[in-house]
Structures are given as C-alpha cells and as structure tokens.
Amino acid sequence: MTRLIVAAGGGGDAVAAAMLDAALYGDDGRAVIFTYAWDRLLVDPLPGPRGAADFTGLASFTPAVWSVPATARPLAPAASTLPRLAAELPHTFALIDPYHGAEGITRQLEELIRHLEPESIDLLDVGGDILARGDEPTLKSPLADALTLAACCQVNAPVRLLIAGPGLDGELPAADLHHLLGPLVHTFTPGDVETISSVLEWHPSEATGMLAATARGVRGTCEVRDAGLAVPLTDEGPTVHEADLDEALARNALARSILTTSTLDEAEAYSRKVTGSSEIDYERAKSARLKDQPSAPLNPEVILSWLIQFEAEARSRGVTHTTFRRIAEALGLGGNQRQELGQLLIDNCPEQYDVPLWRIATEFEQARARAATTQGGHQVGGTDECGVDLATPTE
Structure with a gap:
C-alpha cells in the first residue's frame, strides 16, 4: 500500500508528514512525501525554492517528478535538507518543482497519482496559514502553501487537507483557526516524536520543532524568528485536524489567483498584488544583507555572557522557550552558524535543552549565572556560566 502526503510549505511540513505517517500507519506500507526544497535561508544561502535543475543525483519518478535520494546533492552554493532527510527517514521524498507555477505542480501531482x-492523498500544513485569506497582517509566507493548495484542488482525486499544530507557525493565531477546523485526526504523543528524534537534533524548522515539543508536554510561550514573535505552546499544539479543501480555496485569495500560473515569477507577481508582498523578495533582501555579514568564529565567553541578558529580557516578556534560530538571529549570526551555536549552548547548559527548543533560564538560574560571570565569564561562586552548581553532582 502506498500513501501520498503533500507537504504544503516544504521544510518542516515534510518532517511533520513523516511523523504523522508513522503515527497513523506505523510500518504498514510506505509513504511518498511530495515536498519543496525550500529552506528559507536557514540552510540555503540562496533565496527562493530549489528546482530539479539545482540538484545532481536525483532519481526519475515520472517524466515531471524527481525523487531526492540520500546521495543527491544541491549545486553549490545552494543547500538543502532533503538528502539528509532521505538518509535518516524511511520515506521517499519527491521534489515539488514550482518553477512552472501552479499548473506545473498540478501536472507533477497528477503524474504521481497515476504512477x-x-x-x-493528504495535504499537510503545520500551523494553518494555508487557511489564510491573504490580507492578515501576521501572514509572512503564504506563497508555497497557496501553490500546493491550488494544485491539490485541481487534480481529479480526493485530497484530505490536514492542519497540524494550529497557530504554531506564528502566521495566524490558533483562535482565528478554530471555526475552520474539522474533526480531530490525531494528537501527537512523545512516542510519535521518537520517530523523528534524530532529525529534530539538526533540522531548522521552528514550527515543526514546536509541534514536537508540545507533543512531549512542553507548555509556555516560545519566541521565534528574527522578529521575536511569541507563539503559545498549549494543549492544542500537538493536535492534527481535518479542514475542508474547497472551503480553504474559497477563502485563500492568493491560491485562487494563481490557479493557472505557468511560472513561479507569475505566481510571485500575484502574491505582491494580492497580499502586498512576496516572501521571496524578503529572502532576496535578507540574503543580500547576510552576504555582507562577516562570519567570525564563535566566542563562547562572549555568547554565554550575552545569553544572560537575552534570557532576562525574554523572561520579562513572559517567554519560557525560544529556538536556536531566534538566538542566532538575535546575535546577528548567519544560518550556517546556527548548529554551531546550538551545540555550544547545549554543551554548556544541557539542562536548558528542551529538545528541540531552548528553555529560558528562571530568575533564580539567572541570578546564579550573573554571579558566575561577574569576573569576565570565569567560574566564580561555585557555579558555571549557566548557573549550574559545580559542587553538586548532576545526572
């Protein structure tokens, strides 16, 4: 038996798709996950998605569709998380190539279904921004979801729309989605998360990271992105709901406008017209800024001292958790240094690692950490930089 899951926005949606398939079906058959190679500058320094022409080593699936095996490689300087996902997960990852617009994705999807x-067939979106109208002020990245929604509504096959972790992408508040959600399909558990545990250690998706964290019981408020958006971590976080596909299209003005687009440029032009912006334009501007930013070696003493101030300010805002992406961008570090930063923090403050999130230190921990760094970051008063009592054995 074969199942097809379309990861609406790519990236973290593909990881969530793997977790959902394992949770619902276990080892019963196999799933093909149809997804973008679009890592949004977290891994890939180039703006926008990668198409088939940006890879070597892809495997032909159908005339218009290529799968991404573990041995595939993006052409430098591009980068992609898909080959590593293919190496660590048992699913087959088929590449959504959006460069022929919604018509091209529809053609790819139809070929996959016939093959x-x-x-x-499930269309999975983490967070629920696929249900947006397009004029919401908090909406940041609607184009990928709109393209997959437009394609899925045009194929001659039943497609189930699933929303995982309502509100966790920080695009639409969960309260605004309640009336749009249908039956509960699944609630993720800690056991479900174990199926993607190795991926969570390195994959940069904030929304799927929070989805996994809430499934493990983490609750509070998580600060994400360069803007420091606060996302509530609640009991709704690990849920997966069905939503009406036709109603989503009727609501989503961008998806309706791009139904017959034949290029990505054309779809992007509609995004500017309908929503007032293009997420690829944002990536272009950010990529240009990062290109001029020197990549200096990380200084552990400076970073750990800075972390004390960052956490104190975050705690004053009611924040309980954050992501390594948020910390890296607050520090002005490039995406290629996110993993190095994460490892530095985990090595020095392992008790604050709520996989895959970073727990903000408590006020008591902060007071001890300040004492530990009053002499230029050196250990004083029997504690280390993160406030761990050096005289007390830890497990």
Whole structure:
C-alpha cells in the first residue's frame, strides 16, 4: 500500500508528514512525501525554492517528478535538507518543482497519482496559514502553501487537507483557526516524536520543532524568528485536524489567483498584488544583507555572557522557550552558524535543552549565572556560566 502526503510549505511540513505517517500507519506500507526544497535561508544561502535543475543525483519518478535520494546533492552554493532527510527517514521524498507555477505542480501531482495509485492523498500544513485569506497582517509566507493548495484542488482525486499544530507557525493565531477546523485526526504523543528524534537534533524548522515539543508536554510561550514573535505552546499544539479543501480555496485569495500560473515569477507577481508582498523578495533582501555579514568564529565567553541578558529580557516578556534560530538571529549570526551555536549552548547548559527548543533560564538560574560571570565569564561562586552548581553532582 502506498500513501501520498503533500507537504504544503516544504521544510518542516515534510518532517511533520513523516511523523504523522508513522503515527497513523506505523510500518504498514510506505509513504511518498511530495515536498519543496525550500529552506528559507536557514540552510540555503540562496533565496527562493530549489528546482530539479539545482540538484545532481536525483532519481526519475515520472517524466515531471524527481525523487531526492540520500546521495543527491544541491549545486553549490545552494543547500538543502532533503538528502539528509532521505538518509535518516524511511520515506521517499519527491521534489515539488514550482518553477512552472501552479499548473506545473498540478501536472507533477497528477503524474504521481497515476504512477503510485495511492490509497490516500493528504495535504499537510503545520500551523494553518494555508487557511489564510491573504490580507492578515501576521501572514509572512503564504506563497508555497497557496501553490500546493491550488494544485491539490485541481487534480481529479480526493485530497484530505490536514492542519497540524494550529497557530504554531506564528502566521495566524490558533483562535482565528478554530471555526475552520474539522474533526480531530490525531494528537501527537512523545512516542510519535521518537520517530523523528534524530532529525529534530539538526533540522531548522521552528514550527515543526514546536509541534514536537508540545507533543512531549512542553507548555509556555516560545519566541521565534528574527522578529521575536511569541507563539503559545498549549494543549492544542500537538493536535492534527481535518479542514475542508474547497472551503480553504474559497477563502485563500492568493491560491485562487494563481490557479493557472505557468511560472513561479507569475505566481510571485500575484502574491505582491494580492497580499502586498512576496516572501521571496524578503529572502532576496535578507540574503543580500547576510552576504555582507562577516562570519567570525564563535566566542563562547562572549555568547554565554550575552545569553544572560537575552534570557532576562525574554523572561520579562513572559517567554519560557525560544529556538536556536531566534538566538542566532538575535546575535546577528548567519544560518550556517546556527548548529554551531546550538551545540555550544547545549554543551554548556544541557539542562536548558528542551529538545528541540531552548528553555529560558528562571530568575533564580539567572541570578546564579550573573554571579558566575561577574569576573569576565570565569567560574566564580561555585557555579558555571549557566548557573549550574559545580559542587553538586548532576545526572
């Protein structure tokens, strides 16, 4: 038996798709995950998505569709998380190539359906911004979701729309999505998260990271992105709901406007017209800024001292958790230094690592950490830089 899951926005949606498939079906058959190679500058220094022409080593699936095996490689300087996902997860990852617009994705999807004859087709979105109208002020990245929604609504096959972790992408508040959500399909558990545990250690997706954290029982407020957006971590976080596909299209003005687009440029032009912006324009501007930013070696003493101030300010805002992306961008570090920064913090303050999130130190921990750094970051008063009592054995 074969199942087809379309990861609406790519990236973290593909990881969530793997977790959902394992949770619902276990080892019963296999799933093909149809997803973008679009890592949004967190891994890839180039703006926008990568198409088939940006890779070597892809495997032909159908005339218009390529799968991404573990041995595939993006052409430098591009980068992609897909080959590593293919190496660590048992699923097959098929590449959404959006450079022929919604018509091209529709054609790819139709070929996949004819080739696979899947028993089910799911369109999965983490957070729920696929249900947006397009004029919401908090909406930041609607184009990828709009393209997959437009394509899924045009194929001659039943497609189930699933929303995981309502509100966790920080695009639409969960309260604004309640009336749009249908039946509960699943609530993720800590056991479900174990199926993607190795991926969570390195994958940069903030939304899927919070989805996994809430499934493990983490609650509070998580600060994300360069803007420091606060996202509530609640009991709704680990849920997966069905939503009406046709109603989503009727609501999503951008998806309706790009139904017949034949290029990505054309779809992007509609995004500027309908929503007032293009997420790829934002990536272009940010990429240009990062290109001029020197990549200096990380100074552990400076970073740990800065972390004390960052956490104190975050705690004053009611924040309980954050992501390594948020910390890296607050420090002005490039995406290629995110993993190095994360490892530095985990090595020095392991008790604050709520996989895959970073727990903000408590006021008591902060007071001890300040004492530890009053002499230029050197250990004083029996504690280390993160406030761990050096005289007390830890597990």
